[in-house]
Amino acid sequence: MYIDVDYLKCTGCQMCEAVCSFKNTGLIGKSLSRIIIHKDEKKGVFIPTLCRQCSEPKCIQACPTNAIFKEKETGIIKINKEECIGCRQCIDSCPFGAIGFDSEYPFKCEICGGDPECVKSCFIGALKLKKNTDVFTESHKKIDYESLVKEIRQE
């Protein structure tokens, strides 16, 4: 299971950031959101950035305490806070830049337990929930957002 992103549809409203932070923390703020819109206002490009629940997760490989694990049933990657030492190596390893930090622990999208709020709130359908059996198979290479913006604008 993962949330798929359609860059070309996103209009940059950031509604997903507001609802995500609220559902996960009870507070509203971009800095608490598990999904971030990477905005290039000048070129009118908006790239939703969140965990793709990778098939070969770099974050799990990077974690020195095995605090990050992939749920067998759903494929959702979760962080076990009890094992986490807050070293931030997972943050550096993530090819999407999709892991945040809340002053003690890293946090990431865990798909709201299978019923993600961001997908429900995305009026234009730029975010789509893929089923249990679907696996994100695209490149796990580090994303260079500037190049991606150029690619989208065909420069």
Next chain:
Amino acid sequence: MEIGARILNIELSTGKIWVEDVADDLYRKFAGSRGIGAYILYKNLKPGINPLGPENIIIFASGTLTGTMAPCTGRVTVISKSPATGGIFKSSVGGAWGASLKQAGYQFVIVRGQAKHPVFIKIEDKQVTIEDAKDIWGKDVWETNDTLERKYGKDFEVVSIGPAGENKAKIAALMFSYYNAAARGGIGAVMGSKNLKAIIVKGGGFIKPAEPEKYYNLAVEMRKAVLSSPSAKRYYDTGTSGSVGPVNAARAFPSYNFQRGYSEQGDKISGVTLRDSGLLKARRSCYSCVLACHRYAAIDKGQYAGTVAGGPEYETISSLGAGCGVYNMEAILVADQLCSRYGLDTISTGSVIQWAMETYEKGVLLDIYTKSVKPKFGDQEAVFKIIKAIALREEGLGDLLAEGVKIASERIGNGSEKWAIQAKGMEQSRVEVRSAFSYALAFAVNFRGPDHLHAQPIAEFGMREGQIATIEKITGDRKYANPYMLEKRAEIVRWHEDVYAVTDCLGFCTFTTTSEYEVNLENMAPILSAYLGIDFTPEMLKECGRRVVVLERCFNVREGFSRKDDVLPWRAMNEELLDRPGGEAIVTKEKLDYLLDEYYKLHGWDQSTGIPTKVTLDNLGLSDVAEELCSLGKL
């Protein structure tokens, strides 16, 4: 509210920075941004001060719900004394700046005084600093954004002025990011007069509504309501420019400086054409907006290849296109881009240019103004040159037009005042008021000058059931959904004023409260209550809206405004609109007087002066304002 509700004060003359809380009582009385801002402006300014002097202040006010998941609440209202009108001015803008400000812990930023040299303000949660602007002063808006982004990264939201604001052009805009403008009233010039180039904001904090779950659920319901509206799809599909076609068909699309209301070539510059021509590359939203009416357009080939624009909007197309006789979408994109970069209001810029064109063609524009460019209708290259000349205040035509069309026409004289499409010193927005009397009244009484953002009574056209139902709710009878009737226009306008004021205060975009009214007093009251933890009924909220409108009027009364200023541009009152078939299309003085009498009576204001009475002010809880106006001999 502990979070996101503070007032950040920055005194540029001394460098002093301090933070205040917003008293609950201010929310009870004025609901939010526009209202509380008006109150702060009223209390802080002495009458008669120079809008471009250090005594003026600029208030940046996020909506009370801005920065949250309430749909289409990304709006910021900027409030100041306008150098164009000499009255109070509010300008509403979208984007994500306001949301960042709220998440940084502030709803209001008040900029006071005047810096000794060019500066910009950097807000990063509790860290607020005044920085040297030598690297960005003189740069255009896009270069300014590029430079700031290179230095501070993408997480800061930027509001800045371009050369037009630095040069104190009275039609200069504040530009939020690259394309969004708090355009009108010359507030860009106020920022320039303060030597303030930009304010950049990064919000790393959070907002917590008083009743979180309730608030969230109400926001979700509102989102569904907004999306269910027939206008939602239109805004997404063809943007505001989608209305070029229907407005032109209704013979109400101003062209050639309001000499005509119909353009044979109108289809060339419509939102449908923008979409189908391949120029439209993307649709953009403001923060939390589910309509995405903004455009991103780019020209790939031909003589203007490489041009990009964050639009163009309906108003821009009408003003820089049809108004100037330019029926070329690519040329409009070029003009739009120039205005964005120089930091100019596209409505007023197009207005002053087409006034110059008519003046030139009528042979009364002196040669000294036409040395470098001859303003002729239909000449797009002339439009581009004049935009630059205005922003840089180039000697001759540029410097003349930078003063706005009122002052420009007074300087030229020879009857050119008659085709200066302005009132109160502000150029009219691109609405034909000669065949729609609620619009005519709304434009005449608008405290900031003739435009559609004070009250937009489009429901009077009764084009859809939702609109007719609204008119029935206001007047008690469906038959009043008829723009050619004079009866009940006062009721219709006042109702829209109330609702618009509340809409602005809470941070909603007026597109959600226009015409189909998916967002309305009935659903705004509970969501505001859940946010603040203060109980509002729809009736109380409506009274807040009324209080805001009356307070704004009182500001202008203190500056000397009265009934004499509630007028329309000369052309609208003295020249019939020729393109409208059947029926007389003109707002004569007699008709306007009738409308004003009814409107003042309804408000409980003095009919001969248009000034609110002491009793009216007392009843609205504005006794402090009444006392001051009494002591000044105004009441």
